[in-house]
Amino acid sequence: MGESMVRGVALLAAWLAAGAVAAAPVAAGGTPATGGALATAPVQQLNTAAGRTFDAVVEAVRQTVIAAQVPGAVTALDVKAGDAVKAGQELVRIDARAAEQSANASAAQVQSAQALLDVARKDFERQQQLFQKNYISQAALERAESQFKAAQAQAAALLSQAGAARTQSGFYVVRAPYAGIVAEVPATVGDMAMPGRTLMTLYAPGALRVTASVPQSALDGSGETGGETGGAKGSAKAGEKGGALSGVRVEFPALPADRRWMDAAEVQLLPTVDAATHSVTLRVPLPVGMQGVAPGSFARVWLPGATQGAARYAVPVSAIVRRAEMTGVYVVDAKGTPLLRQVRLGRAQGDAVEVLAGLSAGERVALDPQAAARVR
Numbered sequence: 423m424g425e426s427m428v429r430g431v432a433l434l435a436a437w438l439a440a441g442a443v444a445a446a447p448v449a450a451g452g453t454p455a456t457g458g459a460l461a462t463a464p465v466q467q468l469n470t471a472a473g474r475t476f477d478a479v480v481e482a483v484r485q486t487v488i489a490a491q492v493p494g495a496v497t498a499l500d501v502k503a504g505d506a507v508k509a510g511q512e513l514v515r516i517d518a519r520a521a522e523q524s525a526n527a528s529a530a531q532v533q534s535a536q537a538l539l540d541v542a543r544k545d546f547e548r549q550q551q552l553f554q555k556n557y558i559s560q561a562a563l564e565r566a567e568s569q570f571k572a573a574q575a576q577a578a579a580l581l582s583q584a585g586a587a588r589t590q591s592g593f594y595v596v597r598a599p600y601a602g603i604v605a606e607v608p609a610t611v612g613d614m615a616m617p618g619r620t621l622m623t624l625y626a627p628g629a630l631r632v633t634a635s636v637p638q639s640a641l642d643g644s645g646e647t648g649g650e651t652g653g654a655k656g657s658a659k660a661g662e663k664g665g666a667l668s669g670v671r672v673e674f675p676a677l678p679a680d681r682r683w684m685d686a687a688e689v690q691l692l693p694t695v696d697a698a699t700h701s702v703t704l705r706v707p708l709p710v711g712m713q714g715v716a717p718g719s720f721a722r723v724w725l726p727g728a729t730q731g732a733a734r735y736a737v738p739v740s741a742i743v744r745r746a747e748m749t750g751v752y753v754v755d756a757k758g759t760p761l762l763r764q765v766r767l768g769r770a771q772g773d774a775v776e777v778l779a780g781l782s783a784g785e786r787v788a789l790d791p792q793a794a795a796r797v798r
Contacts, residue, residue, distance in 0.1 A: 460793060462754050462786040465777070466736050475769075478634035478672070480708070480719040482625035484600070490516060490615035491593040501622070503607050507598040513622065516615050518594030525591045528584035535577035542566075542573035602626045605717060625717055630708040632672050634723040635701040641691075641725075669726040672706050675769070677714045684708075722769075735781050736774045742767070743791040750780070751787045752794035760794035 498515035501507060549566035552558045606623040615621060670686040692703040704723060708715065715721075741751045749767060752760040765780030781787075788794035 460754065460758070460760065460797065461789045463738055463741065463789055465781045465783060465785045465787060466774075467734070467783045474640055474725045475673075476634045476636055476640070476704075476723045476725070478632045478704075478706075478721040478723045480630055480715050480717055480721055481633050482627070482717045483629035483631055483707075484602070485605070485623065485625040485717065486599060486602075487620050488513065488596060488599075488622045488624055489618055489620055490514070490596060491617055492516065492521070492590065493614065493616050494518065494594060496609055496611055496613045496615050496621075499607070499609065499611050501604050501607065503604055505604045507602060507604060507624070509598055509601045511598045512595055513598055513604075514596040514609070514615070516594040516596070518591055521587070521591040521594055525584070525587040528580070528587040531580045532577070532584045535573070535580045539570075539573040539577045542570040546570040596621060598624060600624075600626060627716075628710055630712065630715060630717065632706045632708060632721045632723060634704050634721075635696070635699065636704045636723070636725070637699075637701050638695060641702060670706065671724040672708075673722040673724060674715060675720060675722065681714065734768075735777045735783065737777055737781070737787050738789060739770065739773055739775050740789050741787040741791065742775060751777075752791055753781070754786045754788055754794075760788050760797050762795075 494516035496514060497517050499513075500515075501511075501513055507513065546566045546569070549558060549563050553560070553563040602624045603626075604622055605625050607621070609615070609619075609621045670689050672684045672686060674682055674684070686706045687709075688707055690705040690707070692705070695702055706723065737751060743750045743752065743762065748764055750762050750764040753763045754760050763780055766778045768776030768778045770776070
């Protein structure tokens with residue numbers, strides 16, 4: 423998390439532990455409805471040197487969209503989403519009756535061509551014997567040789583055509599290209615499979631990464647992805663380089679607190695910049711066998727350095743009021759009167775939640791919204 427972030431979290435924890443005590447209770451209007459004092463806490467400005475955060479997503483390094491190479495009705499679907507499959511395992515079977523008939527016809531044509539080839543070969547051998555005894559002319563021998571070669575070529579062509587028919591008949595059974603997890607199966611039995619139409623999505627769970635789009639301005643060196651920053655392939659081990667690649671951390675908000683944070687051992691910056699957003703794609707490989715994350719999971723990438731932009735504030739979670747689509751807090755003025763104010767919240771950490779808009783430093787919020795609502 424970095425020393426600056428640790429100091430910020432420690433400061434926030436100390437404020438949360440002592441906020442209700444340090445904040446002298448304010449009597450709301452001097453005569454609260456409950457007959458007691460309304461406990462408040464100050465709006466705390468967070469340490470903005472903790473770093474910059476960017477939304478990210480977990481994705482599989484190896485993910486494949488399985489589609490058919492030939493048209494036909496789906497007759498069997500042997501897997502469902504979430505199943506683990508082995509390399510070469512049958513996934514989908516498509517109606518192949520027409521293809522099988524075509525392959526059988528090609529095989530019969532090959533047998534016919536081989537029979538004609540045998541006749542032509544024997545006839546050519548007889549013509550050679552007759553020519554040696556001067557019973558036939560050179561032209562007759564050449565005609566026999568030409569017929570033999572033509573039959574030989576015809577047999578080879580039909581043999582290749584039969585091989586192609588057999589190969590195409592194999593396209594009606596779709597198999598797993600590698601061992602993985604079935605992520606999605608949009609097709610069902612009876613659907614018409616078409617070349618390019620998705621039948622299912624497969625990914626290898628052993629290799630995952632976190633991907634985020636980072637503005638050029640957030641990277642030291644103006645977002646350069648080559649040279650010293652990213653090397654020839656746009657990647658570097660964290661800590662080896664200066665600037666944005668040092669001290670990168672990844673947060674998984676959905677995981678328990680003991681597994682929520684991860685130090686990036688390696689960071690990769692793609693060697694291109696998006697022309698529309700002027701952002702660079704940043705990738706962080708995840709350890710093999712990491713539990714609790716799957717492709718599509720939400721994550722955050724933290725880059726060290728001072729945060730540019732508006733100041734950040736935090737209030738206790740207990741001060742938040744949620745009414746239908748409105749989120750707010752009761753702000754207590756100098757006279758002790760609580761006023762409901764709408765706010766926009768950010769990420770929550772422990773017993774505090776970040777406030778992105780609606781509050782200013784020095785203001786006080788009621789810790790008990792229900793008690794504040796009863797004040798008249």
